[in-house]
Amino acid sequence: DTAVSQTPKYLVTQMGNDKSIKCEQNLGHDTMYWYKQDSKKFLKIMFSYNNKELIINETVPNRFSPKSPDKAHLNLHINSLELGDSAVYFCASSLGTAEAFFGQGTRLTVV
Amino acid sequence: QKEVEQDPGPLSVPEGAIVSLNCTYSNSAFQYFMWYRQYSRKGPELLMYTYSSGNKEDGRFTAQVDKSSKYISLFIRDSQPSDSATYLCAMKRNAGNMLTFGGGTRLMVKP
Numbered sequence: 001d002t003a004v005s006q007t008p009k010y011l012v013t014q015m016g017n018d019k020s021i022k023c024e025q026n027l028g029h030d031t032m033y034w035y036k037q038d039s040k041k042f043l044k045i046m047f048s049y050n051n052k053e054l055i056i057n058e059t060v061p062n063r064f065s066p067k068s069p070d071k072a073h074l075n076l077h078i079n080s081l082e083l084g085d086s087a088v089y090f091c092a093s094s095l096g097t098a099e100a101f102f103g104q105g106t107r108l109t110v111v
Numbered sequence: 112q113k114e115v116e117q118d119p120g121p122l123s124v125p126e127g128a129i130v131s132l133n134c135t136y137s138n139s140a141f142q143y144f145m146w147y148r149q150y151s152r153k154g155p156e157l158l159m160y161t162y163s164s165g166n167k168e169d170g171r172f173t174a175q176v177d178k179s180s181k182y183i184s185l186f187i188r189d190s191q192p193s194d195s196a197t198y199l200c201a202m203k204r205n206a207g208n209m210l211t212f213g214g215g216t217r218l219m220v221k222p
Contacts, residue, residue, distance in 0.1 A: 033209060105154050
C-alpha cells in the first residue's frame with residue numbers, strides 16, 4: 001500500500017537515449033511534483049502539476065517534460081540524456097496546504 | 112547565495128544528546144516550514160510541519176520558527192542511533208507552491 005511509488009528504482013542508460021520514469025500516488029492528492037537530488041544531496045524542484053496548472057522551474061532544460069495521464073500519475077520523460085542528468089529523481093504529492101509525501105526515488109545513471 | 116542555507120555537517124553526537132539543527136533563509140515570503148529526514152538511498156520523510164512562527168512539539172522532536180530572524184530549528188531530545196540520517200529543512204510561500212530545500216545536515220548518533 002505504498003503511498004507514492006516510482007518505477008524504475010534504478011536506471012542506467014547511454015547518453016543520447018530517451019527515457020521515462022513513472023510515478024503514481026494513491027493518496028487522493030491534487031498536486032504532484034518532480035524533484036532532482038544531485039550528488040551533494042541538494043533537492044531541487046523541477047515541476048509542480050495539478051489538474052489546472054503546470055509550473056516549471058525555469059532552470060530545467062526543455063529535454064525534461066512531465067506527462068500526466070490522470071490525477072494519480074505524473075511521469076517524467078527525458079530526451080537526449082546527458083551525463084549531467086545523472087542524479088536521483090523524486091516524485092512527491094500533496095493536497096492543498098498539507099505536507100508533501102515523497103517516493104523512494106529513481107537513481108538515474110547516464111554513461 | 113542560496114535561498115535556504117543549512118550547514119552540511121556531518122554532526123556527530125553521542126547517544127542521548129540533544130541535537131540542534133538549523134536553517135536560515137532569505138525570502139520573507141516563506142510561510143510554511145518543514146523538516147524532513149532522509150536515510151541513505153531512501154526518499155525524504157516528513158518529521159515536522161509548521162505554519163508561520165512559533166514552536167511545535169512531537170515526541171522527541173521540537174520545531175521552532177523565528178520569522179523575524181528568518182531562522183528555523185529542529186531539536187531532537189534523547190537522540191538515538193536510529194536518528195542517524197540527513198535532515199533537510201524545506202519551506203514554501205503558500206499552499207500550492209513548490210518546496211525550497213536546504214542542502215541537508217548529516218547527523219550521526221554514536222552508541
